[in-house]
Amino acid sequence: MLKREEWEGFVREVDWTYSYVDDEAVYPEWQSGTGKVPREAWLGWEEDYKVSYPEYVATQREKETAAYAVKAALQRSTAFDDLDDGWKSATKMHFGGVALVEYAAVLAELKMARFGLSGAWRNMATFGQLDELRHAQITTYFGHEFVAKDPQYDWTQKTFHTNDWVPIALRNLFDGMMLAPNVVDVAIELPLTFETGFTNLQFVALAADALESGDVNFANMISSIQTDEARHSQQGGPTLEILVEHDPVRAQWVIDKSFWGSARVFAALTGPAMDYYTPLEHRKQSYREFMEEWIIDQFIRTVQDYGLRKPWFWDEFMRGLDTWHHGLHMGLWYWRPTIWWRPKAGVSKAEREWLVDKYPNWEKLYGDKWDVIIDNVNANNLEATLPETLPWLCSTCHLPCCNATQSRDGRWRVRDRSLEYDGRTYHFCTNACRQIFWKDRDNVNHETLIDRFLDGQIQPMDLGGVLDYMGMTPDVMGDDPDYAAWTKDYVGRPVSGLARAE
Amino acid sequence: MRSTELVPLHAVFATDFVAILVPVTADSTMAQVAEAVAAHVEGKRVRALPFEKVVIHQGRRLPSSLTVAEAGLNPLDHVTVEYDSAEATA
Numbered sequence: 044m045l046k047r048e049e050w051e052g053f054v055r056e057v058d059w060t061y062s063y064v065d066d067e068a069v070y071p072e073w074q075s076g077t078g079k080v081p082r083e084a085w086l087g088w089e090e091d092y093k094v095s096y097p098e099y100v101a102t103q104r105e106k107e108t109a110a111y112a113v114k115a116a117l118q119r120s121t122a123f124d125d126l127d128d129g130w131k132s133a134t135k136m137h138f139g140g141v142a143l144v145e146y147a148a149v150l151a152e153l154k155m156a157r158f159g160l161s162g163a164w165r166n167m168a169t170f171g172q173l174d175e176l177r178h179a180q181i182t183t184y185f186g187h188e189f190v191a192k193d194p195q196y197d198w199t200q201k202t203f204h205t206n207d208w209v210p211i212a213l214r215n216l217f218d219g220m221m222l223a224p225n226v227v228d229v230a231i232e233l234p235l236t237f238e239t240g241f242t243n244l245q246f247v248a249l250a251a252d253a254l255e256s257g258d259v260n261f262a263n264m265i266s267s268i269q270t271d272e273a274r275h276s277q278q279g280g281p282t283l284e285i286l287v288e289h290d291p292v293r294a295q296w297v298i299d300k301s302f303w304g305s306a307r308v309f310a311a312l313t314g315p316a317m318d319y320y321t322p323l324e325h326r327k328q329s330y331r332e333f334m335e336e337w338i339i340d341q342f343i344r345t346v347q348d349y350g351l352r353k354p355w356f357w358d359e360f361m362r363g364l365d366t367w368h369h370g371l372h373m374g375l376w377y378w379r380p381t382i383w384w385r386p387k388a389g390v391s392k393a394e395r396e397w398l399v400d401k402y403p404n405w406e407k408l409y410g411d412k413w414d415v416i417i418d419n420v421n422a423n424n425l426e427a428t429l430p431e432t433l434p435w436l437c438s439t440c441h442l443p444c445c446n447a448t449q450s451r452d453g454r455w456r457v458r459d460r461s462l463e464y465d466g467r468t469y470h471f472c473t474n475a476c477r478q479i480f481w482k483d484r485d486n487v488n489h490e491t492l493i494d495r496f497l498d499g500q501i502q503p504m505d506l507g508g509v510l511d512y513m514g515m516t517p518d519v520m521g522d523d524p525d526y527a528a529w530t531k532d533y534v535g536r537p538v539s540g541l542a543r544a545e
Numbered sequence: 546m547r548s549t550e551l552v553p554l555h556a557v558f559a560t561d562f563v564a565i566l567v568p569v570t571a572d573s574t575m576a577q578v579a580e581a582v583a584a585h586v587e588g589k590r591v592r593a594l595p596f597e598k599v600v601i602h603q604g605r606r607l608p609s610s611l612t613v614a615e616a617g618l619n620p621l622d623h624v625t626v627e628y629d630s631a632e633a634t635a
Contacts, residue, residue, distance in 0.1 A: 370562050377590070412562055412590040419589065427589045435555050435564040444555075445563035457557045457564055459623035468621040470555050470564070493566055497553055497621075542588030 051093050057162035058086070074158040076225025080289040085160035088281045090167050092274060099170050103177065103271075110181065110267040114188075117260045123189065128385055128524035129320035130256040135195050135384035137249070137261075138186035139202035140209065140312055144217050145179035151221035151229050155278065158226045164278060171234075171275035178268050185264045194518050198383035205514035208381060208492045212311070212441035215489040216304045223486070227282060231294065232301035235279025239345070241305045243272045244337040245313060252317075255325045287349050298346065299354040300479050306360060307367070307440040307476070309334075314368020315375060318398065319389035329401035331364045356475035363446060363473070365402050369409050370445035370457075377416075378430050378443075379521040380506075381513060387524055388413070392532040408447055408455055418538040420530045427542040431506060436491040438469040439476035446472050548572035552613050555623045558586040564623075569613055575600040576609040582626045596628040 061069060066082065077085070094102075152172035159165045186199030202210050220232040246269035253262035286294045310330075317330040328336070343353065354360070376386045390398075390413045398405045419427040434443035447455045460471045464484055471477040480488075492509070495501055501512045510520065548571050556567040567582050579598035587593045600607045602624050607616050618624070 373562050409562065411560065411592070415588065415590055415592050430585075432585050433566045435566055443563050447562065456560065456625070457562065459555060459557070459564065461555075461623060468619075470621070470623065496566070540588055540592035540594060542593070 051095065054095055055093060055163045055166045057166065070158055070160060072225075074154065074225055075160055076227040077160060078227070078290055078293060080227070080285060082160065084285050084289060085164070088159075088161035088164045088285060090163060090277050090281055092277060094170065094274065096170075099173070103173070106267050106270065107177070107181075110263055113263040114185065114260055118188065122257065122259065123192065126258055127256060127322050129322055129387045129389070130253075130258060130325075131193075132384040132386060132524070133252075133316040133320045134186075134258065134261055135198065136312055136316065136382075138182060138196065138199035139383055140213060142179060142182040142186060142199050143203035144213060145175050145182055147217050147221050148175040148233065149179060151175075151233050152275070154222075155226045155229060159230075160226075164230075164281070167275065167278050171278065174271040174275050178271065181264055181267065185260065195383050195385070195521075198519065201514070202383065206492075206495075207383070207513040207515065208436065208441065209311075211489055211492060212436075213308065215441050216308055218489070219486070220301055220304065227286060228297050230278050230282035231286065231297045233279075234276040235283055235345075236298055236301040237305050238272050238276035239279055240302065240342050241309060241338060243269065243276055244341070245309070246272060248333060248337060251327065252321060252325070255327065256321065283349055287351065291351065294349070295351050295354075296482070298351065299356070300483070302342065302354060303356060303360070303475050303479060304440065306363075307442060307472075309338075310363070310367035311371045311375070311442050315372035315386065318368065318401070319372050319394075320387060323394055323397060326397070330368055331401060334364055356473075356478070359473060359475055362448070365404060366408065366446050366448075369402070369405065370447065371442060373409060373412065374434055374443040374445050376523070377428070378434060379523065380429070380510060381515060382521040383515075383519055385521050385524040388416070388526075388529045390417070391529040394529065404455075414533075415541065417530050417533050418536075418541055420526050421534050422538065422541060422544070424542065424544045426544065433493060433496060433509065435470055436493050437472035437476050438488070438491060438494075439471055439480045441489070441491050442472060444470060444472040548614070552618060552620050552622075554578070554582075554618065555621060556582040557623075557625045558582050559591050559625075559627055561586045561591050571612065571614040573613050574609060575607045575611050575613075575616065578613065578624065579609070579626045582624070594628050594630070596630040598626050599629045601625045601627060 149172050152168050152175050155168035156165050156172055159168055183200055186196050189196040190199075203214065220237060221229060224232060246265050250262045250265045250269065253259075253265060283294060283298075313333075314330045317326070317333060346353065372386075372389075375382055376388055379386055395406070395410065416428050419425070434445065436442065437444050445457060447457050449455050460474055460477045461468055462471075462477055462481060463469075464481075469480060471480065490498070492501075495512075496504065496509065501508050550571045551568050552571055553566060553568045555564055557564050565582075565585055567578075567585065569578050569581050573581070576598075578600050583598060597609075599609070602616065602618060602622065
């Protein structure tokens with residue numbers, strides 16, 4: 044019987060010399076993407092934690108058995124009915140936003156399993172695609188259980204098949220990160236930046252939040268997924284090590300743009316869930332604190348360990364931790380008929396005190412607008428709290444242009460960042476989104492919902508037509524779960540300057 | 546530009562939190578543009594104030610009687626609408 048160290052090399056290094064075709068035919072540059080890296084450099088690709096196929100199968104079988112056993116036990120309880128609406132919204136957002144991104148990740152892993160330039164890498168990616176397939180299945184299956192209780196859970200599977208603006212933004216990001224690039228760039232964007240940098244840590248935090256909110260089933264699912272992430276995300280490190288040695292400029296650019304895209308999406312989905320949807324008594328830390336403790340420190344260490352620099356947009360990103368997700372939360376709430384969960388405003392007096400404690404500028408930047416919304420709710424003028432046009436969507440991240448910045452004279456305003464290209468004007472939410480668009484301008488980008496609307500693809504050209512185009516139906520479209528929860532503190536105060544009821 | 550031609554604008558009203566899509570026509574005056582933008586925001590997210598409103602385009606304050614065509618506003622251009630008062634613009 045061979046010892047582990049005697050066999051583990053040759054089961055993972057399965058490269059051979061081709062005699063009937065040349066290397067380019069098997070590993071075309073547009074898929075394999077070696078660029079300035081000499082072909083033979085990839086033979087040194089080595090993952091830290093090695094695993095064989097029998098070991099992989101045995102471990103995965105145990106994980107699956109455990110996850111489904113807990114689910115089966117909980118199915119008979121009333122645990123779901125007792126969950127807070129805010130937490131349920133966070134899970135709906137997660138199921139719809141993530142289930143089929145996991146499937147896109149299957150395709151990304153398969154691409155690395157086919158076109159990666161080292162047998163060891165292809166081997167690891169083969170396990171990675173099995174992981175992602177499991178994640179797509181377990182997420183879809185766990186979400187499906189609740190469809191009978193609440194039709195919004197149907198968007199677990201449906202979201203990515205619609206033209207709702209949220210999945211358009213997600214498809215744009217993940218197509219650019221997982222499906223379009225060559226495998227070297229995929230390894231830097233997906234396992235290294237997005238998984239090691241964002242999801243792996245976020246899943247740890249999300250599992251803790253789920254337990255705190257009493258959702259053992261969700262915590263169980265997310266923890267099961269997270270253990271896979273920790274293994275397959277290690278494809279990023281060895282790839283980056285080789286790329287940095289031969290082409291550090293490319294390595295820096297690919298990391299920078301994928302960090303930015305990931306941070307924008309996190310601000311839209313994780314930010315509101317942490318700072319608004321999670322019940323006050325269950326909040327452990329603010330979104331900013333979470334980002335600083337879990338994402339930023341580790342990211343900076345990683346790039347420095349590889350001899351790279353902080354991204355050029357670092358100051359803009361750090362300033363955005365105080366604004367991006369607050370603006371996006373207000374946008375998700377105001378345009379609530381366009382989303383498949385029930386966003387709670389989360390701005391009662393006690394919640395606002397917490398927000399100001401965590402974000403000293405919150406009242407100045409957002410409190411005044413929430414006050415007008417609150418006064419309209421209390422004046423029974425809900426019409427004034429519903430949209431009659433579209434928010435402008437950024438041509439890079441596809442999220443609303445809603446990031447206020449402060450000018451030298453002290454005024455906070457949402458400012459325009461635009462450019463002219465190929466005879467038309469594009470608008471962006473931030474300077475970095477504009478810069479990324481410009482550098483990648485010849486890539487194929489998805490059209491934003493605004494582009495589609497102005498192009499006449501959405502008919503009739505009104506909000507009803509837009510909702511129909513998005514696949515939104517009245518039984519699913521979002522509404523606040525409890526207006527009184529955050530407006531009752533302000534009933535009876537003197538008000539002025541409200542819109543007249545129609 | 547025909548007078549009834551639609552001109553979709555990228556617009557921000559005063560201290561509002563988001564840029565919005567506001568379609569106007571080429572023959573709309575700046576006073577009408579200001580009201581078209583304000584209709585989505587004023588008293589809904591930004592408290593209405595008793596001041597005149599002014600349209601600002603590329604740093605220029607546009608006279609209220611000027612039309613979209615006369616002002617040279619193109620489709621997809623950015624405008625801001627502010628209350629015309631130092632008190633309101635802090």
